[in-house]
Amino acid sequence: MGEIMVRVYAPIARPTIGSVGKTGIWRSVKPVVNYDKCINCYLCWMYCPEGCIDIIDDMVRIDYDYCKGCGICSNVCPVKAIEMVREE
C-alpha cells in the first residue's frame, strides 16, 4: 500500500521574539548597568522574568527593545550596579 502525501495549509503561529511587538515601550524606568561595579555574578540574567538580559563576552547586556522595566534586576543585584533611570 503506497503512502499518499497530503499537503495541508493551516494557519501556524511562528516562534519569534517580540510576539506582541517591542514590549520596551511599556517601560517608565530603565535599568542601566554600571560596568565598573558589576562583578559578573549573572544574578540579573537569572532572575530577569523577560529573559531579555544576554551574556555577551562574559558581560551582561540588557536588550532595551524588550525590557519592560520591572526593576527586578536592580533589586537582586548584590553590589547595586544596576540603577533604575527614568525614561526621557
Place this chain on the structure above:
Amino acid sequence: MSELKSIKTLKDIPRKEQFAPGHRLCAGCGIPQLVRFTLKAVPDPKIVVNATSCLEVASTIFPYTAWKIPWIHNAFENSAATASGIEAAFRALEKKKGIKKPKIIVFAGDGGTFDIGMQALSGALERGHDFIYICYDNEAYMNTGIQRSGATPKGAATTTSPAGRVIPGKQERKKDLIGIAIAHGIRYAATMNPAYPVDMYNKIVKAASIKGPVVLHYFTPCPTGWYFDPSLSIEVARLAVQTRLWPLYEYEDGKYKINIMVRRPKPIEDYFKLQRRFAHLLRPENKWLLDDIKKDIEENWKRLLRLAGIEA
C-alpha cells in the same frame, strides 16, 4: 542541548533560551522564570501542553508565539487529559515505529489545577501517564480579573472575596495540592519558588528523570493581582519561604524531605505588609484572623516536620 543533570551553583545553569522575550506577561511576573528554567532543565525533545491561563493568552498571540518548541493549547479543564492522549500516542508510535518519546510538560494555573482541571489531573495521575504537571500558583484567577480560586489563601482580598467590614477577605483555607497528588500514589511531587532557582532547577531535573506522573507546585508572585511593586517580586517570593508560609519540600517514593529548613522564621506581617490584598489583616479589628492564619502556618510546618521525620 541541555542534559539531565542536577546543578550545585547558578553558574551551571544552561544559557540557551527557548522562551523568547517580547511576550505579553506583566512586568515583574513570576511565570516566565518558571518557563525559562523548565525549558532549560528538560532536554529535547519535549512538548508543552498549556491550559488556558495567563501564560497561554500572553505568550501566543496569532500569528506569532514565544515558544520555540512544540506547544499545544487546550481548555481549562482538560490539560492533563490532553497530555495523557499525547503520551499514549507516542507510546504506540514508539512500539510501532521506534520514534523516541518526548517529555511532556503541562503548564496550568491554579484555577486550571485546583478548581477546573482537578478531575482530569486526578484521572491522569491514576492512569499513571508519563508526564510532568506544573501548576503555577498565583493564588486567584488573575487572567480574568482576580477572582477567588481554591488556591487563594485565607484572608486574601480578591474581587469576589473583598475585604469588607463584616467579612475580611476569603475565609477558607487553601487546598493542599501536593497532598492530593501524593494520595494518588505518584512517585514524586514537590513545591518550588522563584527565589530559590537552584532548588527549582534540580527539582525539575529530578521530575524529568522519573518515569510516571509528577506534580510540581510553583509559587508565582503576581504584582497585578496582589498589588505590590513589580521590582519586589523576588522579595515577596523569598519572604513567603522565610515566613514558613510556603515550605519548600519534596516527596519521593514515600519519603518527605524539607529542602529549605527555616529555623528562625520571619514574622508573617513582613510578608503581608508588602501586598495590598492583605492590608486589612494588619488593622487591629482583624487581629483574630491574623492569629488564625499564624496558627495554620504553624500547624502546617509541624505536620511537614512530622512527615519528614524531624523532631520539632
